[in-house]
Amino acid sequence: MKIRDIVKKLGLKVISGEEFLEREVTGGYAGDLLSDVLANSKKGNMWVTLQIHQNIIAVAISKELSGIIIVNGRKPEEGTLKKAKEEKMPVMISNLLTYEVAGRLYEIGIR
Amino acid sequence: MKLNQIIQILDAEILCNVKDESNVNITMACGADLMSDVLAFIKSEALLLTGLTTPQVVYTAENSGVNVVCFVRGKKPSRETVDLAKEKKIVLLATKSPMFESCGKLSKNGLIGCSEVSKQ
Amino acid sequence: MKTKDHKKPSKIQELTYELKVEQVMCKNVTTLKPDNTMNDVRRILRNKKISGIPVIDDDRLVGIVSIEDFLICLLEGGGINEKVENKMTKNVVTVYSDDHIVQLVGKFDRDGYGRFPVVDRDTKKLVGIITKGDIIEGLLKKLEIDYHEEEIHTYRASHIFEDVISDNSILIFKYRIKGGDFKTAGEQTSKLRKNLLRLGFLPETIRRVAIAAFEAEMNIVIYTPEGELVAKIHPEKVTINAIDSGPGIPDVKKAMRQGYSTAPDWVRELGFGAGMGLPNIKNYSDEMTLESKVNEGTNLNFVIYTKKNED
Incomplete structure (x- = not known):
């Protein structure tokens, strides 16, 4: 499934990487501890998190994740947004919480 | 959803069961690794899914009125965390499923999230 | 001190006067109809791990069939295709859902039954079934709750x-x-x-x-x-x-x-x-x-x- 389809189905707000929404999503990963995401997420995963610190971009790049969904309607710090744009990382915002976002992704077939 | 159904769906291990709570009804769930966020939005009596296993998870549960905590991604708490949970009468479970999959499976089986419960 | 304590009813005695049948009975009752067979009885007794099944006809309790009835049926050479209505105990002793536990205690020994179907006093419809085990479990649960409340009460400093x-x-x-x-x-x-x-x-x-x-x-x-x-x-x-x-x-x-x-x-x-x-x-x-x-x-x-x- 493409990021674009997920954005549409979950009604996400895209705040960075609009031009890379054709990227393929291979699965989902949810977590707020950066060390855990570094250790356990897989290439192509869509990452669901509460974290808005700019380190999330570095983590997503190093693990080649397809994109980041920030939950609970939180707005990322300025540095995070700047870095996301530089690094061509799609970042989306959902007003729902991790449980609901992961639930919906799972429902539409992201595993 | 009954607690024993949740245990079955997540193939969870029971680390601490104060009384026999398997018949207890759980009405909603929440998943997060950051405790301040849990404190900010979790509702009393929700199931907490978390990858954090420190004693502060138990204090977070106690202070916010959570009775059942399930550790995800195969993480096991220290002895101190389990002992503290016993003292505070909080049920602890552990599943090998990652957070994403745990939320997905429970959600698919009809357990709603904290933000989907209308404010009383 | 000792004589005084002796005269005072025990906590459990008090609870048997306090607790009602409906608070401890099992509410999900498996029932049979008169034209079910003894084979159905065997299947239910085994699968549900229970010892007696009330028989209902048109919402009315007409009998009860137990492990004993099943064994007697076999000993008497009856087959498992025998109808329940021919083998069940017909004069069923029932209790009311609002009876107090203390009223049942003697009944178990006196009548020699292991279980009593529970009916509503007004409608006479079956609402549950009660065994000695249910009573013990109910008493233990109540004891635990009371103990907990007492503990809070003793320590209460709200005044x-x-x-x-x-x-x-x-x-x-x-x-x-x-x-x-x-x-x-x-x-x-x-x-x-x-x-x-x-x-x-x-x-x-x-x-x-x-x-x-x-x-x-x-x-x-x-x-x-x-x-x-x-x-x-x-x-x-x-x-x-x-x-x-x-x-x-x-x-x-x-x-x-x-x-x-x-x-x-x-x-x-x-x-x-x-x-x-x-x-x-x-x-x-x-x-x-x-x-x-x-x-x-x-x-x-x-x-x-x-x-x-x-x-």
């Missing part, structure tokens, strides 16, 4: 504000907090919470105080060498003062912003320091002030009004 005479009484609890100690971080709030329970505050008030105090305690543990929580308990409000000895917050305004944090990575990995602590304290309290001087320390003050006053 303290009425017992002491003054124009304005305030209880003060002080808790010392050691910086950097993640093993015990949260313990002090837990003690404060217990005191509030004993003082009889409403759960919602306690929840708000506990969450805000826990965040204040975590801040002291994460950022400072040491500090203390001072809780002042008034009948109508709880005020908490969290004071530490440094290093102080350079930009208080920024620190109040949701998501703003100066926490090092290792703190974030412990699930804290994501810039939600102070906003949480603000949200859960009714009033909050924060004063800080770099190199001197921080003084955080918040107030939570108890709900009692609004009612």
Whole structure:
């Protein structure tokens, strides 16, 4: 499934990487501890998190994740947004919480 | 959803069961690794899914009125965390499923999230 | 003392007068119809691991069939295709759902039955079934609950504000907090919470105080060498003062912003320091002030009004 389809189905707000929404999503990963995401997420995963610190971009790049969904309607710090744009990382915002976002992704077939 | 159904769906291990709570009804769930966020939005009596296993998870549960905590991604708490949970009468479970999959499976089986419960 | 205790009814005796059948009976009853076969009886007894099944015809209880009936049927050479109505016990002794447990105790021995179907006194419809095991389980559960309530009652200190005479009484609890100690971080709030329970505050008030105090305690543990929580308990409000000895917050305004944090990575990995602590304290309290001087320390003050006053 493409990021674009997920954005549409979950009604996400895209705040960075609009031009890379054709990227393929291979699965989902949810977590707020950066060390855990570094250790356990897989290439192509869509990452669901509460974290808005700019380190999330570095983590997503190093693990080649397809994109980041920030939950609970939180707005990322300025540095995070700047870095996301530089690094061509799609970042989306959902007003729902991790449980609901992961639930919906799972429902539409992201595993 | 009954607690024993949740245990079955997540193939969870029971680390601490104060009384026999398997018949207890759980009405909603929440998943997060950051405790301040849990404190900010979790509702009393929700199931907490978390990858954090420190004693502060138990204090977070106690202070916010959570009775059942399930550790995800195969993480096991220290002895101190389990002992503290016993003292505070909080049920602890552990599943090998990652957070994403745990939320997905429970959600698919009809357990709603904290933000989907209308404010009383 | 001893003779007095002897005369006093035991707790269990008291409970048998207090508890009603409907409080301990099993409500999900498997039933059969008169034209079911003894084979159905065998299947249900085995699958459900029960010892007797009420037989219902047109909403009316017409009999009960038990393991004994099944064995007698076999011993008498009856096949498993025999109809239930020919093998069941017809004059069923029932009890009412509003009977007290004490009325049943003798019945089990006197009549030699292992179980009684329970019917509603008015409609005479079957509403449950009760065994000796259900009664024992019910008594044990009630004992446990009573014990727990008694414990809280014994320790209850909610009358303290009425017992002491003054124009304005305030209880003060002080808790010392050691910086950097993640093993015990949260313990002090837990003690404060217990005191509030004993003082009889409403759960919602306690929840708000506990969450805000826990965040204040975590801040002291994460950022400072040491500090203390001072809780002042008034009948109508709880005020908490969290004071530490440094290093102080350079930009208080920024620190109040949701998501703003100066926490090092290792703190974030412990699930804290994501810039939600102070906003949480603000949200859960009714009033909050924060004063800080770099190199001197921080003084955080918040107030939570108890709900009692609004009612």
